[in-house]
Amino acid sequence: MMHQYHVGDIDISSIPKKKMYTPPKQPHYNQDKTSEFIIKLLQFLVPIAILGFAVGIRIYTKST
Template identity: 40%
Template sequence: MASEPKTFTFEEVSKHAKISDCWVIIFGKVYNVTPFMEEHPGGSEVLLAATGKDATGDFEDTGHSLEAKDMMDKYYIGEVDQLTVPLTRAYTLSTPDKARSHSIIGSDPTQELMIKILKFLVPLLILGLVFTLRA
């Protein structure tokens, strides 16, 4: 008779965010990927970036092979208590013409606007400096 899987809180899982101790959450399951850090094709940085959050989206976006998905069983250590996982906010921003819109997950719309403005202004400031110094 198989025993019940261990259930971890999100906070417990989040504490394991080092190369020497790395746990990730994918599809509500907790995996101790510490032994896999050196072998991961994307490098240990990819796995470290997946800590402290639900990494299901990252895992799905990468398009892992069936072999990679089968390999996960080896690292499975339990489940995450879904009630302890922070909700991810989603915002929909649209352009003034409302023709295009996109969803930004977990971002602040004000920050996104500031980033867009800075991406426009910084190159202009650099050009201004270049022309000023040449004169």
């Protein structure tokens, strides 16, 4: 049955050569990331502080 669907042979000279893997270039590591760290920390802590403050006021006003 394969003889029925056989189209032809592959010409090996037309196959492109394998390229070596080259890893992508990574940007230079910036040592001064303190400002970004502080901003990320504040984005996390400020909402939690507001929520804690609101819960504290709620408990305080409910008990009196």
